[in-house]
């Protein structure tokens with residue numbers, strides 16, 4: 001009998017190298033990011049000349065190429081210093097998986113001493129060991145802290161790193177901080193802000209034409225010839241440009257459309273398939289957006305999801321009823337209760353209003369004004385997506401954060 005894996009391998013597919021159309025792939029060539037690559041290279045070139053670089057803070061919406069660009073430049077740096085035998089080391093930390101000062105430092109130390117896991121060592125030991133590494137080797141350490149907004153005690157972390165950098169005589173400890181959160185900087189302690197943002201770079205969203213060029217390059221390497229119609233590339237770019245200018249959405253749309261083409265054995269990626277892929281990609285993106293929100297904002301959204309599920313029908317002045325419509329005030333109260341349960345500090349009502357505005361901007365909720373009559377003038381809030389799904393996604397995030 002024929003082996004089932006052999007049969008699987010013989011199956012027809014539109015993909016040449018599926019990894020290349022995955023959002024985790026880092027392409028060698030990054031169109032429309034030449035300026036950012038140059039600036040970053042220039043900023044980091046101090047380490048090659050044995051001097052201390054400035055810290056760099058990079059921000060911009062999801063899918064604007066921040067992670068890919070920084071990893072590309074750091075890889076190039078690594079290649080260069082290895083060849084020249086210079087004492088320059090880099091550590092990449094995704095703070096989403098290492099969301100505290102201690103965890104970030106531990107992860108950095110482990111990448112400098114790969115043979116030791118330093119399990120159970122104290123925070124001060126880990127910190128001293130990091131500085132010692134730099135002193136002994138007269139090393140320049142470049143610490144890439146991706147999704148830095150995820151670090152709970154980020155002010156503490158930045159303070160320790162700056163102090164460490166000042167202490168190091170020959171060598172340096174530099175941070176490249178990255179954040180998808182456009183308002184993160186505003187929440188930092190002024191001292192942290194000035195040390196982290198010595199140099200700043202913004203990554204703007206891509207427009208439809210730029211996305212199309214980016215996709216074309218990826219398609220050529222990821223798909224077999226003539227398997228992807230031009231219409232499909234145009235539509236994927238248009239959808240992604242309209243939503244957010246996000247290259248990740250664009251790439252995922254084609255990846256998913258390709259999977260549908262294989263599954264339905266049409267072996268042709270068309271605009272219709274991109275349209276089909278849109279629904280599942282949107283869902284995945286919403287869930288991943290939720291995971292990048294700050295904890296307190298996740299709690300606010302959690303309160304909205306919970307209340308939406310419990311809420312009775314809301315009756316308008318006209319007598320019509322609508323489901324899932326909530327008063328801004330009741331959400332704030334539910335949030336306060338939740339925060340207490342999670343043993344969290346609570347945000348003020350001013351921050352609460354700011355968070356609601358942001359959630360609306362991300363499309364996660366819809367906000368309207370009640371007009372006069374209902375409890376004076378109040379904001380009415382409704383969840384933009386399925387409450388069950390949002391609640392489940394938040395539970396996963398919140399329980400992870402709070403057990404850390």
Ligand SMILES: Nc1ncnc2c1ncn2[C@@H]1O[C@H](COP(=O)(O)OP(=O)(O)O)[C@@H](O)[C@H]1O
Pocket residue numbers: 022023024025026027029030031032033060061062063064065066067068069180214247248251
């Ligand atoms: N200029 C670009 N050229 C090619 N691919 C890109 C470009 N910018 C982003 N991408 C792709 O889009 C996806 C998301 O990029 P990423 O660097 O993770 O964005 P961010 O970190 O800003 O969220 C990845 O698959 C990446 O390869």
Ligand SMILES: [Mg+2]
Pocket residue numbers: 066067068146
């Ligand atoms: Mg990123």
